[in-house]
Amino acid sequence: MAKEITSRAEDYSQWYLDIVKKANLAENSAVRGCMVIKPYGFALWENMRDQLDRMFKETGHVNAYFPLFIPKSFLSREAEHVEGFAKECAVITHHRLMADPNGKGLVVDPEAKLEEELIVRPTSETIIWDTYRNWINSYRDLPLLINQWANVVRWEMRTRLFLRTAEFLWQEGHTAHATKEEAMEETLRILDIYTTFAEEYMAMPVIKGIKTPNERFAGADETFCIEAMMQDGKALQAGTSHFLGQNFAKAFDVTFLNENNQQELVWATSWGVSTRLIGGLIMTHSDDNGLVLPPKLAPTQVVIVPVPKPAGPIDEASAKIMKALKDRGITCKYDMDMKNRPGFKFAEHEMHGIPVRLAIGQRDLDNNQVEVARRDTGEKTSVPLDGVADYVQQLLGDIQNNLFQKAKTFQEQKTTRIDSFNDFKDLLDTESPGFISAHWDGTTETELEIKEQTKATIRCIPLDGEAEEGTCILTGKPSARRVLFAKAY
RNA sequence: CGGGAUGUAGCGCAGCCCGGUAGCGCGCGUCGUUCGGGACGACGAGGCCGCAGGUUCAAAUCCUGUCAUCCCGACCA
Numbered sequence: 001m002a003k004e005i006t007s008r009a010e011d012y013s014q015w016y017l018d019i020v021k022k023a024n025l026a027e028n029s030a031v032r033g034c035m036v037i038k039p040y041g042f043a044l045w046e047n048m049r050d051q052l053d054r055m056f057k058e059t060g061h062v063n064a065y066f067p068l069f070i071p072k073s074f075l076s077r078e079a080e081h082v083e084g085f086a087k088e089c090a091v092i093t094h095h096r097l098m099a100d101p102n103g104k105g106l107v108v109d110p111e112a113k114l115e116e117e118l119i120v121r122p123t124s125e126t127i128i129w130d131t132y133r134n135w136i137n138s139y140r141d142l143p144l145l146i147n148q149w150a151n152v153v154r155w156e157m158r159t160r161l162f163l164r165t166a167e168f169l170w171q172e173g174h175t176a177h178a179t180k181e182e183a184m185e186e187t188l189r190i191l192d193i194y195t196t197f198a199e200e201y202m203a204m205p206v207i208k209g210i211k212t213p214n215e216r217f218a219g220a221d222e223t224f225c226i227e228a229m230m231q232d233g234k235a236l237q238a239g240t241s242h243f244l245g246q247n248f249a250k251a252f253d254v255t256f257l258n259e260n261n262q263q264e265l266v267w268a269t270s271w272g273v274s275t276r277l278i279g280g281l282i283m284t285h286s287d288d289n290g291l292v293l294p295p296k297l298a299p300t301q302v303v304i305v306p307v308p309k310p311a312g313p314i315d316e317a318s319a320k321i322m323k324a325l326k327d328r329g330i331t332c333k334y335d336m337d338m339k340n341r342p343g344f345k346f347a348e349h350e351m352h353g354i355p356v357r358l359a360i361g362q363r364d365l366d367n368n369q370v371e372v373a374r375r376d377t378g379e380k381t382s383v384p385l386d387g388v389a390d391y392v393q394q395l396l397g398d399i400q401n402n403l404f405q406k407a408k409t410f411q412e413q414k415t416t417r418i419d420s421f422n423d424f425k426d427l428l429d430t431e432s433p434g435f436i437s438a439h440w441d442g443t444t445e446t447e448l449e450i451k452e453q454t455k456a457t458i459r460c461i462p463l464d465g466e467a468e469e470g471t472c473i474l475t476g477k478p479s480a481r482r483v484l485f486a487k488a489y
Numbered sequence: 490c491g492g493g494a495u496g497u498a499g500c501g502c503a504g505c506c507c508g509g510u511a512g513c514g515c516g517c518g519u520c521g522u523u524c525g526g527g528a529c530g531a532c533g534a535g536g537c538c539g540c541a542g543g544u545u546c547a548a549a550u551c552c553u554g555u556c557a558u559c560c561c562g563a564c565c566a
Contacts (some may be wrong), residue, residue: 004527032558087564121566155566217566225566237566276566308524343526350526361525371525382501489566 086219209460233432291353
């Protein structure tokens with residue numbers, strides 16, 4: 001068998017790149033740091049997007065669209081925010097090109113310099129809050145619950161397909177509330193939506209937590225996150241939900257008149273998940289044979305491979321199965337390809353992570369059955385033709401659960417409680433350190449010192465962590481609870 | 490922005506030292522034999538050798554410049 005994918009043991013990051021490429025998810029483009037999301041990868045993103053979109057709408061949010069370009073001056077309105085993003089902005093300085101007077105090609109027309117430069121949005125808080133000022137007058141205008149699906153640009157130095165690209169797709173929610181309590185509730189409601197989505201759809205277990213001040217979103221009072229553990233023992237921030245306090249309301253002068261006819265500043269949240277989730281999905285479930293997709297998000301849930309190739313009786317039997325599957329809301333593809341042999345197709349569909357494969361040949365027809373193979377475990381069984389749709393429906397559910405359970409067990413195994421800094425360093429020196437649950441004295445100074453020495457960062461202060469007296473792993477100072485450290489993507 | 494490397498067919502590479510017909514594997518096309526775990530044979534298509542100068546009768550090959558990409562170090566969902 002031709003090995004087309006580098007094994008994880010051999011080279012994990014090459015394995016990741018092989019999966020992205022061989023599963024037809026995305027490729028690098030002519031533009032440095034920017035990727036082309038291919039139809040199969042985009043179909044996956046669409047499924048993720050549709051589920052999230054539904055969940056946002058069920059909780060009262062509506063979609064809108066704000067401009068790609070943001071006046072440079074907007075960014076500087078909120079002090080923390082500028083500092084966070086200024087270093088990675090694409091800037092538009094001119095609006096016209098002209099023929100190069102010295103030769104061939106085009107040059108920027110120096111006459112066409114913009115009065116005020118525009119930046120390509122790295123996130124949209126500023127333009128949105130500038131707009132909200134006009135939309136919000138009274139407490140009756142609140143809460144304002146808006147989401148947008150958009151692309152954003154952050155000029156990253158080192159990029160990796162899906163995990164970190166200069167341009168990426170995401171959703172960003174921006175809400176305005178009358179009270180601090182409401183805004184905080186919203187922040188946590190969204191964190192729960194993200195958690196539900198990650199665990200029930202992506203089958204990717206996550207830890208809900210609060211970011212330390214050092215890791216907080218630029219401009220937020222508090223950042224909540226979900227953190228996932230990848231197969232190589234590194235953590236991935238999978239989603240963030242920010243309680244913005246009144247910072248943007250102050251910066252953009254967004255006030256409302258309350259029931260007592262008094263002016264008050266609005267309370268805000270913002271939250272987002274991006275195409276980075278696809279990277280997380282890959283690194284949670286996939287194996288050395290290729291992509292593994294959870295049934296709830298797979299663009300194609302079932303593929304039928306005719307053996308040896310499409311032909312009358314096999315086509316007929318397959319058509320019946322497909323009909324029965326479609327009646328149950330299961331997406332199914334019949335492999336009509338005449339060129340490749342069954343063995344090749346098996347490998348190919350495994351590479352693409354299709355959860356269930358059915359194979360039908362004359363041998364099966366003679367026995368009135370069909371071969372069913374599941375992607376997650378590789379197991380194959382023969383099932384009577386009659387009951388195959390019901391069997392597959394149940395199997396898809398089993399696969400979804402199995403993927404989650406397997407990932408959950410892995411995450412638990414990869415979480416270590418540590419109480420001495422030597423053990424801490426030793427574990428971080430290993431190939432696959434995972435999450436380390438340890439005490440921290442709560443200071444940024446200590447956090448940075450630990451990062452300096454070990455490259456590990458505090459991923460979050462887990463929300464469900466119990467209070468526990470202890471002493472800081474580095475300084476020995478008192479600590480009230482454990483936090484999660486890890487090396488991160 | 491510092492250090493290292495590479496640009497030759499769609500992809501992966503050889504050829505460069507020692508200048509002289511543009512080569513291999515994969516992929517692609519046609520035909521045939523195959524087909525229950527990545528098939529094989531025959532024939533075929535496909536290249537301003539990154540770009541610009543220079544040396545030479547002659548440059549993928551030598552020299553100069555330039556551009557681009559990749560890898561390693563400081564930021565980040």
